[in-house]
Amino acid sequence: xxxxxxxxxxxxxxxxxxxxxxxxxxxxxxxxxxxxxxxxxxxxxxxxxxxxxxxxxxxxxxxxxxxxxxxxxxxxxxxxxxxxxxxxxxxxxxxxxxxxxxxxxxxxxxxxxxxxxxxxxxxxxxxxxxxxxxxxxxxxxxxxxxxxxxxxxxxxxxxxxxxxxxxxxxxxxxxxxxxxxxxxxxxxxxxxxxxxxxxxxxxxxxxxxxxxxxxxxxxxxxxxxxxxxxxxxxxxxxxxxxxxxxxxxxxxxxxxxxxxxxxxxxxxxxxxxxxxxxxxxxxxxxxxxxxxxxxxxxxxxxxxxxxxxxxxxxxxxxxxxxxxxxxxxxxxxxxxxxxxxxxxxxx
Ligand SMILES: [Zn+2]
Numbered sequence: 001x002x003x004x005x006x007x008x009x010x011x012x013x014x015x016x017x018x019x020x021x022x023x024x025x026x027x028x029x030x031x032x033x034x035x036x037x038x039x040x041x042x043x044x045x046x047x048x049x050x051x052x053x054x055x056x057x058x059x060x061x062x063x064x065x066x067x068x069x070x071x072x073x074x075x076x077x078x079x080x081x082x083x084x085x086x087x088x089x090x091x092x093x094x095x096x097x098x099x100x101x102x103x104x105x106x107x108x109x110x111x112x113x114x115x116x117x118x119x120x121x122x123x124x125x126x127x128x129x130x131x132x133x134x135x136x137x138x139x140x141x142x143x144x145x146x147x148x149x150x151x152x153x154x155x156x157x158x159x160x161x162x163x164x165x166x167x168x169x170x171x172x173x174x175x176x177x178x179x180x181x182x183x184x185x186x187x188x189x190x191x192x193x194x195x196x197x198x199x200x201x202x203x204x205x206x207x208x209x210x211x212x213x214x215x216x217x218x219x220x221x222x223x224x225x226x227x228x229x230x231x232x233x234x235x236x237x238x239x240x241x242x243x244x245x246x247x248x249x250x251x252x253x254x255x256x257x258x259x260x261x262x263x264x265x266x267x268x269x270x271x272x273x274x275x276x277x278x279x280x281x282x283x284x285x286x287x288x289x290x291x292x293x294x295x296x297x298x299x300x301x302x303x304x305x306x307x308x309x310x311x312x313x314x315x316x317x318x319x320x321x322x323x324x325x326x327x328x329x330x331x332x333x334x335x336x337x338x339x340x341x342x343x344x345x346x347x
Contacts, residue, residue, distance in 0.1 A: 043210075043211075043279075043281055043283060043284065044210070044211040044212045044215070044277055044278075044279065044280060044281075044284050045128055045277070045278045045279060046124035046125075046127040046128055046134070046137045046270075046276055046277060046278065047124040047270050047272060047274050047275065047276050047277075047278055048123065048124050048125040048128070049123060049124060049125070049272055050123060050124040050137075050270030050271050050272045050274065050276050051122065051123060051270070051271040051272070052121050052122055052123060052124065052126065052127065052133060052136050052137055052140060052271075053136075053140050053271070054114065054117050054118040054121055054136055055118075056139060056143065056159050056160070056161050056162055057114065057117055057136060057139070057161070057162055057163075057164065058114065058161055058162070058163040058164070058190075059113055059114050059116065059117045059132075059163075059164050060163055060164060060165045060166075060169060061164050061165060061166045061195075062113060062166075117132060117133075117136070117164075120132070120133065121133035121136045121137075124137060124270065124276065131195055131198065131214075132164060132195060134211055134214065135162075135164075135193070135195065135214070135218060137270075137276060137277075138214070138215045138218050138219070139162055139218065139222075140270065140276060141261075141265055141268050141270070141276045141277055142218065142219060142222045142261055143157075143159045144268050144269065144270075144276070145261050145264055145265070145268045146222065146225075146226055146261070147159075148268075149335065150226070150229070155229070155230070156229075157226075157229065158189070158229065160184075160189045160190055160191060160222065160225040161188075161189070161190045161191075162190065162191040162192070162193065162218075162221075163190055163191070163192045163193070164193060164194075164195055165178075165192060165193075165194055166178070166194055166196070167194070169192050169194075171183075171185045171187075171188060171190065171192055172185045172187035172188030172190065173185035173186070173187050173188070176192060178194040178196065178197065181197055182194075182197055182217055182218075182220075182221055183221070184221045184222075184224035184225060184228075186224075186228045186233055189225060189228065191218070191221040191222065191224075191225070193217075193218070193221070197217070198214050198217070201213070201214075201217075201291060201294065201295075204304070205291075205294040205295065205304065206294060207287075207290055207291045207294045208286075208287045208290045208291070209287065209291075210283075210284065210287040211284070212262070212280065212284035212285065212287050212288050213287040213288050213290065213291040215262070215265070215288070216258050216262070216288040216291055216292065216326065217291065219257070219258035219261045219262065220254045220255055220257075220258045221254075222257070222258075222261070223253065223254030223255070223256070223257030223258050223261075224250075224254050226257055226335070227250060227253065227254065227257075232250065232253065232341070233250065235250070235341060236249075236250045240315075241312060241313055241314060241315050242311065242312055242314055243311045243314050243317075243318075243346075244346065245314065245315070246341075247314075247315045247316075248297075248314055248315060248316060248317045248321075248346065249340040249341050249346070250340075251315065251316040251317055251322075252316075252317045252321055252322065252324075252325040252340045252346060252347075253325070253338045253339075253340040253341070255292060255317075255322050255325045255326045255329070256325040256326065256328050256329035256335075256337065256338030256340065257329060257335060257338055258288075258326055258329065259325065259326040259327060259328060259329025259330035259331075260329035260330070260332070260333055260334060260335050260337070260338065261329075262280065262285065262288065262326075262329070262330050263329065263330045263331070263332070263333035264333055265277045265280055266278065266279055266280045285330060288326060289323050289326060289327065292319065292322040292323045292326050293319040293320075293322070293323055294319070295316070295319070295322065296316065296317060296318045296319025296320065296321065296322050297309075297313070297314040297315065297316050297317060297318060298314075298318045298319060299318075299319045301313070317346065317347075318347070320347055321346055321347040324347040325338070325340065325347070
């Protein structure tokens, strides 16, 4: 059972539900999502006066796409046998159309470079109004959190870089198109994201969206970076698939790491010393869980692909598993809870 009061209990937080069991997951998800429409997609805000750091961002949105899908071990610099960790790896999610008006920096064909983003994304208030600045703020929070966490455990966190692109991009792991979704390349320790993907999530996958749902996507990729630094990534063979495969375990652990950061996000300081993310509500966590439910292997195969669920092709885990492990990380706030490799209960 879950030790919380009935839905409708104003002010209750997921963090209070520390003894949730997996059997209660559906109930909990329903619970934290009990206020749809009130705060559609969540309401995470960033400290208005905090300074943002764009130094880790490579803004390639103005360079145009190169087309083609990611070719592991070919293209690009021709590195053989590398893994690329996608949030998605399912075909058919085409490049997004321009984002709605009112999201600066993302118009179709609009160019940007690192100078521009450093000028447009200077403070937390910019992250509250512009999508690219929002991602910058999330990246800043992730870097600060993981630097502190790994340092305390005697390890060194090296900040990854993140590339914004439109259409296609060359990475240290080969070339990629937006169809692949956001991904992390261990070879160059860089995350790659076409920001139009967030629109795809809402329009094609039917996700609620919102800042914390988008933050989950970025935090998942940074989870892969942490795995890379800790040496976990090397436990997985390229092309591995199946419901208990190393690939699934790696992806679910990245989801769990995203949850760990989420738990600590509202206490991770920005440049001002105050938390960069000022509050995380139930609706925010609900939006992140909702996104996790839209990108499980089973959901994508059956709901988006229109086919039957084929477990042998699983690489990321089911929707329920992705939710479970995000929530596991969120509830514990501790990366040691994310041992997906040594558990017989992936969910
Ligand atoms: Zn992934």
